[in-house]
Amino acid sequence: MSKEALVEVKNLQTYFYTEEGVVKAVDGVDYEIYPGETLGIVGESGCGKSVTSLSIMRLVESPPGKIEGGEINFQGKDLTKLSEKEMRKIRGNDISMIFQEPMTSLNPVYTVGDQIIEAIMLHKGVKRKEARQQAIEMLQKVGIPLPEQRVDEYPHQLSGGMRQRVMIAMALSCDPQLLIADEPTTALDVTIQAQILELMNSLKESYGMAIMMITHDLGVIAEVSDRVAVMYAGKVVEYTDVDSLFEDPKHPYTWGLMNSIPKLDKDVERLEAIPGSVPSPLNFPEGCKFNTRCPLAEGKCFTDEPELIDAEAGHKVRCWRYKDLEEIKARGERIYADQGVKE
Numbered sequence: 001m002s003k004e005a006l007v008e009v010k011n012l013q014t015y016f017y018t019e020e021g022v023v024k025a026v027d028g029v030d031y032e033i034y035p036g037e038t039l040g041i042v043g044e045s046g047c048g049k050s051v052t053s054l055s056i057m058r059l060v061e062s063p064p065g066k067i068e069g070g071e072i073n074f075q076g077k078d079l080t081k082l083s084e085k086e087m088r089k090i091r092g093n094d095i096s097m098i099f100q101e102p103m104t105s106l107n108p109v110y111t112v113g114d115q116i117i118e119a120i121m122l123h124k125g126v127k128r129k130e131a132r133q134q135a136i137e138m139l140q141k142v143g144i145p146l147p148e149q150r151v152d153e154y155p156h157q158l159s160g161g162m163r164q165r166v167m168i169a170m171a172l173s174c175d176p177q178l179l180i181a182d183e184p185t186t187a188l189d190v191t192i193q194a195q196i197l198e199l200m201n202s203l204k205e206s207y208g209m210a211i212m213m214i215t216h217d218l219g220v221i222a223e224v225s226d227r228v229a230v231m232y233a234g235k236v237v238e239y240t241d242v243d244s245l246f247e248d249p250k251h252p253y254t255w256g257l258m259n260s261i262p263k264l265d266k267d268v269e270r271l272e273a274i275p276g277s278v279p280s281p282l283n284f285p286e287g288c289k290f291n292t293r294c295p296l297a298e299g300k301c302f303t304d305e306p307e308l309i310d311a312e313a314g315h316k317v318r319c320w321r322y323k324d325l326e327e328i329k330a331r332g333e334r335i336y337a338d339q340g341v342k343e
């Protein structure tokens with residue numbers, strides 16, 4: 001990509017110092033987000049998706065957490081080095097975040113309007129009356145019916161989907177350059193989820209902002225992403241554009257994730273699941289961190305950790321045997337055990 005990156009995360013390391021030991025939640029993460037694009041971050045629970053985004057926002061709870069190394073470059077500044085005061089200016093003005101469960105981020109004792117109005121007054125320096133007008137316009141933009149009425153309601157009076165729209169309105173009210181969305185639709189039913197994703201796509205077009213979309217759901221990734229970073233055990237293991245990822249997954253982990261999605265265009269689904277579970281970050285294996293679950297693991301995989309390298313232009317992978325996987329795919333063979341047919 002020729003454009004300059006909006007955010008460049010380089011070798012980020014975020015650790016938690018717990019009684020049980022050091023949890024290396026994020027352990028050398030690299031990626032870039034370009035202006036106006038959606039970068040999808042996908043991986044199983046516990047792989048470090050949220051901790052990466054909280055590190056960008058500098059909201060990692062400390063102690064026990066600490067950014068131990070690396071850089072987060074944003075508009076010529078390394079966010080890991082900014083003071084809390086400088087960071088407060090960036091949060092909300094330049095970078096906004098929406099969370100999985102809006103009830104935890106909306107204050108139940110204030111109306112939704114008051115909460116958006118506060119955000120607008122704080123970040124845009126306008127008077128209350130003007131901010132109220134802008135809040136109503138924002139509610140309208142995110143598809144809330146009767147916004148003049150809804151603006152004076154309390155969070156508990158709205159449905160889950162409406163609350164998530166309010167969160168999006170709040171996040172967008174300061175016109176951020178980057179919107180971080182951490183599982184924004186997981187708590188919603190499928191129809192509402194599709195509406196929210198569509199809304200985010202259309203707002204991205206009209207605002208020209210970049211989105212970092214965190215999810216464990218490859219369906220969501222396919223729906224919204226331009227490029228994707230697949231995470232496993234605190235690291236990026238595959239990184240490319242969304243079409244290449246789905247057409248030509250190069251990491252055995254990505255391959256496994258894809259084979260566990262039901263294929264709706266077939267009469268029956270054959271599912272191949274990745275065996276075992278994610279290793280504890282207190283106790284990562286030596287060598288490649290996926291070696292405890294990888295059907296292709298051998299020799300070097302148990303002693304040396306592979307680097308994230310360019311397998312092709314614009315397609316990075318962290319695996320010693322990605323070329324062997326290519327041959328296996330070309331022969332039409334499977335690598336994971338068949339879990340059978342699911343009706």
Ligand SMILES: Nc1ncnc2c1ncn2[C@@H]1O[C@H](COP(=O)(O)OP(=O)(O)OP(=O)(O)O)[C@@H](O)[C@H]1O
Nearest residue numbers: 016023025044045046047048049050051052216281
């Ligand atoms: N405050 C904390 N103290 C100790 N460990 C933590 C803390 N916060 C996160 N971790 C650990 O860091 C690792 C990464 O967590 P993270 O929340 O980033 O996962 P995730 O990929 O977002 O998962 P999920 O899909 O479940 O949201 C996990 O092993 C988690 O237990």
Ligand code: SF4
Nearest residue numbers: 288294297301319320
């Ligand atoms: S490096 Fe080895 S263990 Fe790791 S994903 Fe590749 S083949 Fe599997």
Ligand SMILES: [Mg+2]
Nearest residue numbers: 049050051182
């Ligand atoms: Mg998370």
